[in-house]
Amino acid sequence: LGALFPSEKLLGVVVAKSVLKPVPGSFVMAKGARDEWPRPMATAWYLAAVEDGGRSRADRAMERYADGDETAFGELFDAIATRLHAFLRRRIRDEDLTRDLVQQTFENIHRARGDYRRGCAVLPWAYTIARALLVDSVRRSRRDHLLVAIMDDDARKVDTPDQLLGARQAASLVEEVLAALPREQREAFVLVQLDELSLDEAGEVLGVPASTVKMRAFYAREKLREALEVRKPAGRSARGSR
Amino acid sequence: MSANDLRQRILDAARAQPSPTRRASRQRAMLLIVGAAAATLALFVAIGGVRATQRPPSLIVGTTLGAAVLALVAIWSVLGRGRSMLGRSRRWLLALVLALPPALLAWKMGYSACYSPALALGPYRLGLRCFGWMHALAAWPLAAFLILRSGREPRHPALLGAAFGISSAACAWVLVDLWCPVARTPHLLLGHLLPTVLLGLVGAAIGRLVLAVRAR
Numbered sequence: 001l002g003a004l005f006p007s008e009k010l011l012g013v014v015v016a017k018s019v020l021k022p023v024p025g026s027f028v029m030a031k032g033a034r035d036e037w038p039r040p041m042a043t044a045w046y047l048a049a050v051e052d053g054g055r056s057r058a059d060r061a062m063e064r065y066a067d068g069d070e071t072a073f074g075e076l077f078d079a080i081a082t083r084l085h086a087f088l089r090r091r092i093r094d095e096d097l098t099r100d101l102v103q104q105t106f107e108n109i110h111r112a113r114g115d116y117r118r119g120c121a122v123l124p125w126a127y128t129i130a131r132a133l134l135v136d137s138v139r140r141s142r143r144d145h146l147l148v149a150i151m152d153d154d155a156r157k158v159d160t161p162d163q164l165l166g167a168r169q170a171a172s173l174v175e176e177v178l179a180a181l182p183r184e185q186r187e188a189f190v191l192v193q194l195d196e197l198s199l200d201e202a203g204e205v206l207g208v209p210a211s212t213v214k215m216r217a218f219y220a221r222e223k224l225r226e227a228l229e230v231r232k233p234a235g236r237s238a239r240g241s242r
Numbered sequence: 243m244s245a246n247d248l249r250q251r252i253l254d255a256a257r258a259q260p261s262p263t264r265r266a267s268r269q270r271a272m273l274l275i276v277g278a279a280a281a282t283l284a285l286f287v288a289i290g291g292v293r294a295t296q297r298p299p300s301l302i303v304g305t306t307l308g309a310a311v312l313a314l315v316a317i318w319s320v321l322g323r324g325r326s327m328l329g330r331s332r333r334w335l336l337a338l339v340l341a342l343p344p345a346l347l348a349w350k351m352g353y354s355a356c357y358s359p360a361l362a363l364g365p366y367r368l369g370l371r372c373f374g375w376m377h378a379l380a381a382w383p384l385a386a387f388l389i390l391r392s393g394r395e396p397r398h399p400a401l402l403g404a405a406f407g408i409s410s411a412a413c414a415w416v417l418v419d420l421w422c423p424v425a426r427t428p429h430l431l432l433g434h435l436l437p438t439v440l441l442g443l444v445g446a447a448i449g450r451l452v453l454a455v456r457a458r
Contacts, residue, residue: 066263068263068264068265070257073253074249077249077252081245082245085245103252103255104457104458106252106256107256108393108394110255110256110261111261113262113264114261114262114263114264114265114266114267114268114270116264116327117323120325121326122327125326128328128396129396129455131396132397132454133456136455140457204326204328207328208333
């Protein structure tokens with residue numbers, strides 16, 4: 001994508017995120033911008049969160065909170081709030097609503113803490129609650145928040161107006177392509193590629209086997225690739241004519 | 243509002259409304275299930291308890307044990323969560339909802355077919371009383387299941403509600419089987435199977451309202 005849209009490095013990052021499989025601890029670089037755009041796929045919170053034997057800090061905090069340690073709720077917040085916020089922010093544009101839904105998600109976790117089963121992962125559970133709250137909230141307010149605003153945060157990081165414009169165009173292009181995908185495929189793709197859940201975790205969130213998530217994400221990736229390929233000549237000719 | 247403000251607000255909200263710990267939740271669940279079982283058994287005794295009539299004891303034991311095993315599998319399925327906080331998958335619940343009613347019917351008819359029709363089939367009865375008792379006996383476990391998971395199901399509340407309804411009906415089926423001496427197909431369809439299906443539908447409707455995680 002760096003080659004397709006040389007000025008829109010941001011899109012390169014998005015597609016690198018989309019096409020390459022995240023490897024904990026590795027750095028993925030956008031094609032054509034290898035030295036300029038290193039991006040940690042396993043971001044700081046991931047590295048901080050995953051510890052011994054796959055048991056995360058969040059799982060251990062939840063474990064203690066379920067047993068009655070009140071201080072553990074703050075630790076749970078510290079462990080997953082950033083990811084939860086990012087998860088919701090990718091799906092809605094409204095920052096106030098995002099924060100409100102983060103709060104409601106934690107309130108639900110708090111109410112259900114007695115149900116927490118030893119050894120279960122907290123994050124897929126939290127994502128699923130957040131997703132249900134989001135769907136319910138949108139259904140109630142009839143607001144069209146369910147667009148995948150994957151580039152919003154990245155778009156703020158650019159320096160010049162040209163870059164900003166390019167980033168916004170790139171964002172709307174990817175968003176448009178993603179929005180055209182079947183819902184199941186889009187959800188699987190976003191959970192695996194953008195929210196960086198494992199196939200098993202995404203399967204838990206969606207209520208389907210990991211193999212189904214893998215297949216849906218694969219088809220979504222293929223369609224995304226095809227759609228972006230189709231737009232490649234148009235993008236170049238438009239740039240050439242200017 | 244900064245992330246710290248949000249954190250503080252969430253912690254304050256949690257402090258303001260304390261929630262039960264795992265131990266307290268377990269006790270509450272136990273209390274609810276035992277209470278529902280006691281109410282169901284009390285009602286069963288009140289309607290007459292076990293009625294052998296002309297049925298051989300082995301027939302009663304056989305049909306009841308089979309139904310009890312199916313009911314236990316159903317309860318284990320709907321209350322257990324496997325290795326996930328999110329409970330059973332859609333496929334699992336759907337399989338339970340679709341397979342359990344015919345399995346109960348098939349067991350009852352199949353096992354009764356091993357005996358002489360004169361002993362096993364019983365008198366001609368339309369099945370209206372069984373229809374009523376099925377609902378009355380299943381109402382208690384259904385209420386307990388719904389209370390236990392109220393506002394906690396983020397994925398498929400209607401399907402889980404249907405599974406609760408069918409599982410409660412399976413519990414009621416066991417007791418009605420002990421009480422009802424009739425094994426004729428029209429009677430079983432109207433008095434036993436139809437309430438099971440209806441309880442599944444009622445469970446789905448209530449589950450959608452009660453079990454779902456709702457935004458403020």
